[in-house]
Amino acid sequence: MSHVGVPRGTARKRRSLALLATGVLTLPVLAGCSSGDDGSAAGFAPQDIAVTGRDLVAEGGTVDWAIDSVPATLNTFQADADSSTTRITGALLPTLFPLDAKGRPQLNPDYLESAKVVETEPRQVVLYRLNQQAVWSDGREIGAPDFVAQWRALSGRDSAFWTARNAGYDRIEKIERGADDLEVRVTFAKPYGDWRSLFSPLYPKEVTGSPKAFNDGARTTLKATSGPFRLSGVDKKKGEVTLVRNPRWWGSPAKLDSLVFRAVAPQDRAAALAAGKVDVADVDAAAAHRITQAAGGKAANGQPLAQGPGAAPDPAAALRSWAEAHGSDAEQAAAAQAAREKSRAAAEAHAAEQGRLSAYVVRKSLEPAYTQLALNGESGPLADDRVRRAVARALNRQELVDTVLGPLGLPARPLGSHLALAGQPAYEDSSDALGGQDTEEAQALLADAGWTPEGAVSKTDGTKAGSEAGKKSGKDAEKKSAGPAAGKAGSTDDKAGDTADRHGSAPDDGLYIVGDDDKSGDGDKPGGDRSGDGDHRGDGDPVGGAATHVLAPAPAAGFHRSVLLSQAGYLSESGTSQDVPARVSAQDRRPGGAAGAYAPAGTAAPAQGADGRRGPLGKDGKPLTLRFVLPSGPGAEPLRSVGDKISAMLDSVGIRTEITKVSDESYFQDHIASGDYDLALYSWPATAYPATDDRPIFAKPVPATDGSLLVEQNYTRVGTDHIDQLFDQAVSELDEGNARDLMKQADARIWAAAGSIPLYQRPQLVAANRKLVNVGAFGLGAPRYQDIGFKAPQAAGAPANQKKHTYEKLR
Secondary structure, X not given: OOOEOOOOOOOOOOOOHHHHHHHHHHOOOEEOOOEOOEOOXXXXXXXXXXXXXXXXXXXXXXXXXXXXXXXXXXXXXXXXXXXXXXXXXXXXXXXXXXXXXXXXXXXXXXXXXXXXXXXXXXXXXXXXXXXOOOEOXXXXXXXXXXXXXXXXXXXXXXXXXXXXXXXXXXXEEEEEEOOOOOXXXXXXXXXXXXXXXXXXXXOOHXXXXXXXXXXXXXXXXXXXXXXXXXXXXXXXXXOEEEEEEOOOOOOOOOOOOEEEEEEOOHHHHXXXXXXXXXXXXXXXXXXXXXXXXXXXXXXXXXOEOXXXXXXXXXHHHHHHHHHHHOOOOHHHHHHHHHHHHHHHHHHHHHHHHHHHHOOEEEEEEEEEEXXXXXXXXXXXXXXXXXXXXXXXXXXXXXXXXXXXXXXXXXXXXXXXXXXXXXXXXXXXXXXXHOOOOOXXXXXXXXXXXXXXXXXXXXXXXXXXXXXXXXXXXXXXXXXXXXXXXXXXXXXXXXXXXXXXXXXXXXXXXXXXXXXXXXXXXXXXXXXXXXXXXXXXXXOOOEOXXXXXXXXXXXXXXXXXXXXXXXXXXXXXXXXXXXXXXXXXXXXXXXXXXXXXXXXXXXXXXXXXOOOOOOOOOEEOOEEOEEEEEEEOOHHHHXXXXXXXXXXHHHHOOOOEEEEEEEOHHHHHHHHHOOOOOOEEEEEEEOOOOHHXXXXXXXXXXXXXXXXXXXXXXXXXXXOOHHHHHHHHHHHOOOOHHHXXXXXXXXXXXXXXXXXXXXXXXXEXXXXXXXXXXXXXXXXXXXXXXXXXXXXXXXXXXXXXXXXXXXXXXXX
């Protein structure tokens, strides 16, 4: 289903924020906590796909699978590829190292006999030995020419190829045939630890051999495929992509005759399921609840439905309706009888639909993506790392996780890593580098940064807060006193004024200020000027002061990639390469976390009010207000619920939030990517290759020659040289254990910088025909399309015969 969230790394696969964003909205998600290989005890959710042996799966049949839309391209390496592209090509093209149920790359024997590093000096060399039966659908053998063509197209050396990513391919020096046609020898110019991420999917040379074929030839068709299915046709008018069994497939043959991917909007999926138009569909929590209720037409507790067309009216309403329908006023009676008839018809239709929904079951797991709270550190109060950390320390992440995952019966543990999910071998909870919820510590950090209750008292000379104090003229003060509009226009500071103008452009409807119940006071709209106190820079240095330009902005790319989709924040010390340790530093190990994560010893927190809450904080007469941007679409309600809870938590420590709701369509591009927000919720997809895929999300923004800021996919604008160096070391590390240690160090520093606060792994709810097996909520793993099918009917008398046979053996 679609996802409002975030992009994948500009590196190997672009993470699409827009994609994840929608999904994030529709299905907020969970997080896990574990370390090492065993994540089952701490937030890991296994696959839920009705695993069944192939001998128990019937031959034949067609499965209709709901997708968001017919993909704009079948080339996953293009910027407009999305989750539908990934879903479809997964059944058509070679994936050399698919992910298992715990998100670990595993060699695919259908295509490879072996693949390993055979040399490290003077250059890293990887030798692939292909399955001798592996062929394209046109009969040609898969071989070195396909690897060479894909490398040249994705290396970044020829700009004629319109590619969205080249990470890893740009490190290859040459590719050549090995001892025979079955061997492919890849030599790297620079060591590359994530070499298993390459050549998946692998396209035939007919697609990657020339710019014209690459750019245009694979958008609506594929000249050759190599999977258990082949492409039969794409019908954009009907919204269908049809795959049929591949007669040249040498592996375990597909159980189904055909797979039809059908475009169905998320809000229409319950109706499509009830109408029998689809057999498999990602659904939101509301649709999942309906399907669960469909058994007997009762609620989950077994009682009659309390609401909806099928619900019985309460006794008073029923009596009133009967009285009106049989009263002496003929006109009123006729209207009441018509209303009763309409209600009866709606109830019957609802009951019939619920009856049809009983043919489906909801399979659930945790999606390979996580939702985070992003803090924009480019300017304003959040440019101060102490304020960012205070925001993080004010959050009760467990309460937020319980809100999203508790009602779904999924493991509810706050996510402890930016770079891995519970169950993955690289997962380790590094959140101690920042610390858990601590109201007193949050207040102390704010006080140390200069935000106090006394500072919220307005100055009589009209000066601004923070770094703007004393810079405004009397003329500016007059403009401020004239009202909200004048107040916004009064800023003469380029950076602050530009930010204020952007914030002021949002319409008043959809605006709500948490903690600001007195609308008669200050004429300025809170959050209109984000300059705040932007002078302080800690380890997680935000880069500001210039117009922001997104370098290689994440499109709605399939990996989810397709959104939230992978985000950021960072922390460093001096930023020099000498500071990068080979192992986890003592500072990162100690319970206190990274340096700077706490206020200086002796910094007292402001006193609480009589009700236990703290009054608004301010500096130089300006209140501490953060602009919280949330999507307004119907599918974003769970995300807005989380946002409301976060606002209340921040209000309890004196931080006001200005909630602005914007359309789903503009949420990412016009606000997240452009930096027009202080706080935001969006998702990033997980990856088995964080050193490659996550670097663009956490890379330190750098100024461009034209004065703009290149942020890649780091939409929080918080980063450090040290974190960049850790990523660079990890991606070149061929020892997997050492690479994981480096990533854990980087994650601890990302936590301490407090630009990105992971909350929970997103839930994955999939409605599937009860007769289907080996399909559903795949979690961290990849589907095996050839094993999906309908459960074979059990032969008559089989249980009795089996029982008799067992009895005879016992005799």
